[in-house]
Amino acid sequence: MSLKLSSKATIAIVVALMLFSVVMAFENVSLAQTSPQIPVYKVVGSADLSNPGTASYWNNIPWINISLTANIPNAPTSGLTHYLLVKAVWNGSWLFILEEWPSPNPAYNAWSAAAGALYPSASGPGLFRIIELTPGTTYTVENNYTNYVSIVNGKQVTGRIVFNYSGITLPAPNGTQIYVMPNGTILLYHSLRPMEELLYSDGMFYGYYANSTWYYPDRAAIMWYLGSGTPTKDGMYIGGKYPGQQFDGFTLKDAGGSLVQQGGSANIWMWVSGATWNNATYDPAFKANLWENESLTGLPYVDPGDHGFAVPLYTNNTNMYEVDTSGIWYAPVASSGLNGSLFFIWTGAKYVDGNWIIEFARPLAVPPAYEPYMPNITVGKTYYVAFAVWQGPLGETLFDKSITPSFLTLQLVTTPPTTTTSTTSTSTTSTSTTSAPSVSSSIPSTTLDVTLVGVVIAIVALIALYVVYRR
Amino acid sequence: MSLFREIKGNFNVFLAILGISSFFQFAFKEAFMYPSVLPLNVPYESQLEELGNVFFYLYFLSMTFVSFLLGNKYRVMYLVGFSLVASFLASFVPGYNLSPLWYYFEVFIGVIGIALVLESLLRSSIRSLLLVPSALLVVVGVIASISLNVYHQALFANYLALYLASLVGFLLYLVIWRKIKSVRSYAGLGVFLLILVPFLFLEKQVAENRYMEMLMNMILPSVLGIDLYNPFQIVYLVFAMGMSFALVFMALVKGNYAAGIGYLMLFSTVFLGIEGYLLVVYMLSPVVGFGLMTYADEGKPLWYLARGKLVQRVKDKSSQ
Numbered sequence: 179m180s181l182k183l184s185s186k187a188t189i190a191i192v193v194a195l196m197l198f199s200v201v202m203a204f205e206n207v208s209l210a211q212t213s214p215q216i217p218v219y220k221v222v223g224s225a226d227l228s229n230p231g232t233a234s235y236w237n238n239i240p241w242i243n244i245s246l247t248a249n250i251p252n253a254p255t256s257g258l259t260h261y262l263l264v265k266a267v268w269n270g271s272w273l274f275i276l277e278e279w280p281s282p283n284p285a286y287n288a289w290s291a292a293a294g295a296l297y298p299s300a301s302g303p304g305l306f307r308i309i310e311l312t313p314g315t316t317y318t319v320e321n322n323y324t325n326y327v328s329i330v331n332g333k334q335v336t337g338r339i340v341f342n343y344s345g346i347t348l349p350a351p352n353g354t355q356i357y358v359m360p361n362g363t364i365l366l367y368h369s370l371r372p373m374e375e376l377l378y379s380d381g382m383f384y385g386y387y388a389n390s391t392w393y394y395p396d397r398a399a400i401m402w403y404l405g406s407g408t409p410t411k412d413g414m415y416i417g418g419k420y421p422g423q424q425f426d427g428f429t430l431k432d433a434g435g436s437l438v439q440q441g442g443s444a445n446i447w448m449w450v451s452g453a454t455w456n457n458a459t460y461d462p463a464f465k466a467n468l469w470e471n472e473s474l475t476g477l478p479y480v481d482p483g484d485h486g487f488a489v490p491l492y493t494n495n496t497n498m499y500e501v502d503t504s505g506i507w508y509a510p511v512a513s514s515g516l517n518g519s520l521f522f523i524w525t526g527a528k529y530v531d532g533n534w535i536i537e538f539a540r541p542l543a544v545p546p547a548y549e550p551y552m553p554n555i556t557v558g559k560t561y562y563v564a565f566a567v568w569q570g571p572l573g574e575t576l577f578d579k580s581i582t583p584s585f586l587t588l589q590l591v592t593t594p595p596t597t598t599t600s601t602t603s604t605s606t607t608s609t610s611t612t613s614a615p616s617v618s619s620s621i622p623s624t625t626l627d628v629t630l631v632g633v634v635i636a637i638v639a640l641i642a643l644y645v646v647y648r649r
Numbered sequence: 650m651s652l653f654r655e656i657k658g659n660f661n662v663f664l665a666i667l668g669i670s671s672f673f674q675f676a677f678k679e680a681f682m683y684p685s686v687l688p689l690n691v692p693y694e695s696q697l698e699e700l701g702n703v704f705f706y707l708y709f710l711s712m713t714f715v716s717f718l719l720g721n722k723y724r725v726m727y728l729v730g731f732s733l734v735a736s737f738l739a740s741f742v743p744g745y746n747l748s749p750l751w752y753y754f755e756v757f758i759g760v761i762g763i764a765l766v767l768e769s770l771l772r773s774s775i776r777s778l779l780l781v782p783s784a785l786l787v788v789v790g791v792i793a794s795i796s797l798n799v800y801h802q803a804l805f806a807n808y809l810a811l812y813l814a815s816l817v818g819f820l821l822y823l824v825i826w827r828k829i830k831s832v833r834s835y836a837g838l839g840v841f842l843l844i845l846v847p848f849l850f851l852e853k854q855v856a857e858n859r860y861m862e863m864l865m866n867m868i869l870p871s872v873l874g875i876d877l878y879n880p881f882q883i884v885y886l887v888f889a890m891g892m893s894f895a896l897v898f899m900a901l902v903k904g905n906y907a908a909g910i911g912y913l914m915l916f917s918t919v920f921l922g923i924e925g926y927l928l929v930v931y932m933l934s935p936v937v938g939f940g941l942m943t944y945a946d947e948g949k950p951l952w953y954l955a956r957g958k959l960v961q962r963v964k965d966k967s968s969q
Contacts, residue, residue, distance in 0.1 A: 187652055188659040192666065195714065199670075199707035203699065209709060210736035210929045212755055212798045213746050242801035245876060245924070250867070261803065312859060344860060381860030408927065410681065440695050558744045583871060584924055591747055628749060628799060632756020639757070640764055643724050 206407055214560065214589035216242055218266040218273065225274045227485050227526030230537030236276060239265045244565060246580040249413070250378070255310075255385030255573030259580040262565055268542060268590050273555055275538040277398055277565070284529045285396040285570035286460040290453035292507040293463045296474045302462060304394045304452055307575060308387040309374065311364040315343040315382050317356065329355040329367075343382045351426040371434045372425035374576070375416045386573045394570030395452030398536050400488075402553045403562035403585060405442030412564035412585050413438050414493060416577050421496060434577075435498025435508065443494035445501070445552045447523050449486070449536055451570070455527050456486035469521075476504040480518040486525040488538055492551040501551045515547045522548070561588045660718055661906065664941075667715050668910035670708040675917040677701025680872045709733070709930045712914075712937055723772065723940050725765040729933055732758055736929040752799055758929065759795045762936040763788055769940045771955075774948030779822040782814035783912075783942065786919055787935045794922035794932055808875050808920060809882055809889070816892045819912060819942070823900055826908070827947070837903035841895045848891020856884045874921040911941025 221235040241263040248257025263278040288304035295305075319328055323338035328350070330339070339350040341364070355367040365387050366373070377383040386394065403409045414437055417423075418430030437444055448454075453468075455461040463469065464486075470479045481487065490501035492511050499511035502520040524539040542555040553561065562585035568574040678701035681694070691697070716730035735754070739745045766784045770777055789811060793804040820841075828834055855861045866883045869890060870876065877886060893916045900909030915938035918931050926932040 185655050185659055187655050188662055191656065191714070192662065195666065195707060195710045198710055199703050202706040203702040206702075207706070208740055209706075210740040211746050212794070212926050212929060212932065213751050215798060215801070215925050217747075240801060243803050245803040245805070247870075247876065250863070253863075314859075344858060346860070381863055410678075440698070558747070560746075582924075583874075583876075584927075586925070587927065589747055628752040629756055632753040633760055635753060636757045636760030636764070639728055640725065640761065643728065647724050 208408070211408075211560065211587060214591075215586040216264060216266055216563065216588040218268050218588060218590045220590075220592050221267045221269055223269060224272070225524075225526070225537055225539045227483075227524055227537055227539060230526040230528055231276050231278070231535050233274075235267055236265060239267065241265055241278070244582055244586065246565070246567060247583045249566075249577055249579045249581045250383070253383065253385040253578060255388070256578050257580045258569045258572050258574055259567040262567055262580075262582075264565070266588065268555075271542055273538075273540050273542055273590075275400065277536045277538075278533050279398075279567050280532055281396060281529070281534050281569055282532055283569070283571040284460075284534070285393055285451050287462055288393050288395045288452045288570055289462050290395050290450045290507075293450075293453035293468060296506065297463070297466050297468055299466070300462065303392050304570065306368050307394070308392065309366040309369045309377065310384045310387040310573075311341065311366060311377065311382050312343055312384040313363060315341055315364055316362075317341050317358075317364060320349075326352045328353070331357055341377075341380075341382055343380060346380045346382075348376055348380050348382065349426070370425075372418045372423060372428070372430050375418065375430055375434065376425075376428060378416055386575050386578055388571060388573040394568070394573070394575035395450050396534060396570050397448060397450050397566075397568040397575075397579075398534070399446050399448045399566045400538065401564040401566070401585075402445045402447075403439070403442060403564075404444055404551075404553060405439065409439045409442055409562050409585050411438040412562075412582065414498065414577070433497040435493055436495055437493040440495065443492065446491040446493065447488035447538055447540075448491055448507075449488045449525050449527065449538070451527070454487045454489060454525060456484060456525075457527070475506065477502060477520055478518075479521065481521040481524070483524070485521075485539075486527055487521045488523040488525050490519055490523055490548075490552060499551075501548065511551055517547075519548055522552075555590065557590045557592060559589070562586070563588045657718060657721065660715075663711060663715050663718060664906055664910055666707065667711040668906070668913065670704045670711055671910065671914050671917065673704035674701055674708045675913070678705050679874075679917060679921075709737075712930070712934065713737075715941075716937055719937075719940055719944065722944065723765060723768050725761055725768050726937075726940060728761045729765060729937060729940075732761065733930065733933060755795060755799060755929075755932075758932060759791050762791045762933065765936050766939050769943040771952040772950045773943040773946035775951060775954065776822060776825055776948065777943050777946050777951070779818040779825075780939075780942060782811060782818040783915060784939060786811045786815045787915065787939045790919040790922035790935055791932065794926040797925035804923070808923060809877065809885055812875070812889050812916070812920075813885065815916075816889055816896065819896055819908075820892070820899075823896065823903060823905065823908070826903065826905055826945075833903050837899040840902045841899040844895035844898055845891050848887060848895070851891070852884050852887045855887050873917070874923060876920075876923050905945045907941040907944040911938040911944070914938030914941065 219239055223233055223235050226233050242265065244262045244264055246257065246259050246262055250256045259279050265276045267274050287302055289300055289302060291305055294300035318340050319335055319337040320340055321337040324336060326338040328335050328337060328339045339354045339356060341348045341350060351373065357365045357367065359365065374383065388394065401412060414435050415432035417432035417434040417436065418425055419433065421431065421433050423430045452461060453463040456464050458464050469475060472478050489507060491508060492499045492501050498508045500506060500508045501511050502516050503510050503513055522540065525536060527534065527536045544552045544554055564582045564585050566579050566581045568579045677697045681698055681701065713730055713733040716726045716733060720727040720730065745751060766787055770784060789806055796802050796804045855865050862883060865887055869883065869886050877883065897909045897913045900912065915935045919935040921931050
């Protein structure tokens with residue numbers, strides 16, 4: 179390969195390219211992005227959260243089909259939702275986001291474990307987690323640990339359980355409770371957060387165990403990136419309760435739920451069927467009137483409409499926090515202020531023909547006290563968002579979920595949606611107990627215009643090029 | 650000697666910069682997009698990311714420059730170069746990507762991208778037909794991105810099968826490029842095998858060790874941006890990655906630097922389109938990569954052969 183650097187012009191250009199690169203990196207220059215993947219259309223009207231998705235303006239907007247992937251590939255209980263349909267609008271002061279995804283088996287009456295922990299009479303599925311260990315994992319009880327107690331198949335024994343998978347051993351903490359199924363599969367009860375990280379790192383985490391009577395709530399979450407620049411990682415660490423936690427002889431570097439994107443932070447809106455779904459029949463927390471009981475929650479209930487809500491979470495490189503002063507799911511982000519923050523993001527949800535339909539509604543502007551933890555949403559700014567969905571009856575909970583592999587761009591646009599014949603139909607076959615939605619949306623007229631104009635310009639440019647060089 | 654000719658004479662210098670920046674932006678920027686739950690601790694990660702950023706901008710600048718230089722052979726490259734410059738200038742306009750003009754621009758890029766792929770094939774010899782699977786891969790990537798960004802619909806396709814077909818085609822193309830029996834050819838095959846063998850061992854380990862399988866399932870799809878609808882196909886992806894690097898080095902050893910660097914650009918960015926290219930530069934990257942793959946091709950171009958046959962047919966008809 180001949181590299182003739184003797185040419186002064188070449189040397190000058192090479193040096194200039196390198197210098198420009200360093201300067202651009204130093205200044206963090208944004209290179210051009212493609213059009214936003216989620217345009218938020220301007221509409222007139224408000225949301226009907228009692229029947230999500232029925233406001234007339236939704237008919238004018240095509241669904242955005244977002245593919246989801248497993249957060250922990252190869253675990254049979256991860257990535258069970260393959261796609262998520264999304265639409266978004268704003269009306270000048272509020273933002274509405276509509277989501278729909280297929281879910282063959284809704285998690286009725288399953289507690290969110292954190293909400294259930296507040297309510298002394300809580301009973302039923304979801305109150306604690308059961309982990310299924312990777313097939314082939316074995317265990318021994320080491321009797322020389324005389325100060326350890328373990329529970330195997332309901333029987334208390336003295337000694338420490340040590341798991342073994344492919345030659346990798348993991349000693350379990352004191353009080354570990356397991357159940358060995360007839361086929362040899364080990365179920366670990368009441369797992370602790372650090373234990374999940376240790377099991378996962380050693381390849382022993384196979385998924386959360388669920389059956390027809392023990393399952394977890396369904397969930398949907400939207401993550402809003404709050405840092406600067408273009409984020410590349412929308413995931414969170416598995417880890418301890420806090421960074422550097424010492425757990426049974428192990429040091430856990432990261433806190434579970436802390437954001438991986440270095441120097442970044444994010445706000446998460448988390449809807450949970452077993453806590454924030456205002457359905458007094460199927461949501462045990464609303465059935466028990468939990469949120470109106472300030473003595474249990476430590477927070478005054480401030481939603482006059484008795485809507486469902488989405489839990490506002492905040493994650494950065496140190497930990498995951500809850501944006502309120504009580505800290506029901508995670509540690510509170512502040513000890514005072516933040517009045518009403520837990521009930522600030524309203525939701526409406528319904529389960530129809532094998533699909534969950536959830537509508538999120540939030541004022542565009544947030545009170546100053548919330549601002550470090552929630553985005554103020556304005557026109558002309560690009561927001562990076564990510565989505566996650568959990569199907570609790572199939573074993574998805576916590577970090578075991580279906581996610582968008584990377585952030586998507588979302589922007590408020592000032593144009594209304596164009597008229598379209600977008601339709602969503604569901605079909606149910608007699609041989610199947612579940613119904614699969616089939617979504618067909620015709621191309622909006624503006625999109626067709628865009629295609630035609632783009633193609634015509636390109637063809638004209640190509641012809642012009644041909645004519646110029648033909649001569 | 651004119652300035653332009655002098656710069657063009659040093660094309661390999663710019664190609665080398667493009668190749669180096671492509672590799673390092675892939676290694677330290679794209680590859681760092683692995684999911685969070687990966688039990689990995691990368692030392693000096695933030696510093697390496699900074700380095701990756703510098704190489705990313707160098708990649709953008711050198712790709713723009715090389716596009717204009719390649720315009721001499723592939724005319725559509727001028728449009729690609731102008732598109733890259735226009736995209737950079739547009740980023741200074743507030744709300745540029747909210748404008749309908751930007752949608753036109755994306756469709757425009759898609760069309761000229763496909764046109765460039767076609768021009769690259771038509772201006773190359775008949776052996777470049779072996780690169781048709783790679784061309785299809787590029788076209789599918791561009792269409793997938795436009796489908797998501799403009800029509801908001803994900804395009805589901807078997808990207809892995811297309812990737813494997815592209816690898817096989819490129820391997821055969823490299824084998825028959827210039828002399829099959831030559832020192833360089835044998836050295837190229839030797840290097841190909843030397844690089845591929847460790848990946849074969851890795852593949853075996855992944856197939857036999859579930860822990861490795863889980864790890865690779867988290868690393869490779871996110872590094873490349875590919876969607877593996879069946880996670881148990883990860884062994885094929887390990888093989889494909891190994892073969893990709895092996896082919897890049899084989900091309901370099903055999904003397905087809907442009908093809909090697911072009912394929913590196915292609916496979917490292919083409920799958921990002923599945924989730925919708927976030928940046929215009931990544932959308933054009935596989936297109937330019939494909940142009941480079943055919944750049945050093947020798948022999949009568951396909952369009953010439955096709956025209957010859959057409960002329961012959963007309964002559965035959967007129968003589969009848």
